[in-house]
Amino acid sequence: MTAPAAGSPAQTAVVLAVSSNAEYSFSKPNRPSIRLLTGRGVEGDVHAGVTVKHRSRVARDPSQPNLRQVHLMHDELHTELRAEGFSVAAGQLGENITTTGLDVLGLPTGTRLHIGAEAVVEVTGLRNPCAQIDGFEDGLLSRLVGRDEDGNIVRRGGIMGVVLADGDVLPGDPIRVELPAGPHSPLQPV
Template sequence: MTEPTAATATVLAVSSNGEYSFSKPNRESIHLLAGLGVEGDVHAGVTVKHRSRVARDPSQPNLRQVHLMHDELHEELRAAGSSVAGGQLGENITTRGLDLLGLPTGTRLHIGAEAVVEVTGLRNPCLQIEGFEDGLLARVAGRDEAGNVVRRAGIMGVVLAGGAVAPGDPIRVELPAEPHTALAPV
């Protein structure tokens, strides 16, 4: 079922890096490859590529092929004194006008003319974020009133259909069948 939950959702920035680093430089466009991720990005592949996960089990499926983050978080962080911009927190696609954290697992994001990314879960921010800016981890991960961890550093997904993605591209949301499952860290 397709829901018109984000009539104005767009791609604000796209980023990739062929080397391990926390931030990813902005690009004019990126190319998503079905089943792999972002072409030329260090995290692309069928099996997990994040160093901590590779150390535990390099044969795990890569549920983190594409990292998406909402610019509304960047805006909030800038209002609190941060200088963060698209790609600097490691995301591949920076969005605008879409409540990424409110999407259920299995949501399909149709991005641009051809690309489709299926949402697999939440990004679990780590201490590396402190290397970018002191105090940032506490602003993107915290606890709610009940003591549960709240992660706000974006979502992860796998590429179902490849294609070019560039700033200004529209994003169409296709929700999975109900009942919906809330996002959990992957």
């Protein structure tokens, strides 16, 4: 089963930018390409690995499986934030893959994203933005984590996934969405 891309029927989901960093830092520099490694994440990225690599999660339990191997964020969020006066661009909020034409936050858990010729990423959940975002630009956290009209927490900082199939990912690569068998489970923070 395949989901349509966000927007008009002619719009297709594509990779806008790819980013990685071998050192712990909030932002990740854009790259000409990245390589995804099955069960590990982005080759050479500080967050790649079978077990958790995010510092807060390592502190709690370093043996946890790494459900945050790849961070994806939609460029439509960047556009919205820029319209509100924030200075954000691809990779600056820590994502590995910046997409366009795909409602990443609307995907269910277990969705498989076929990216480029070979890579496959399975969506595990939502990124849970932390206070470091306000260190990047004051007030940004409140734009990425808020509450809906019913008081429920809404997280807009992108999604996380694990790599199911190796592959190189480049800007301009198409993204094909394969939904899991229903019923679908909404994304939860991982």
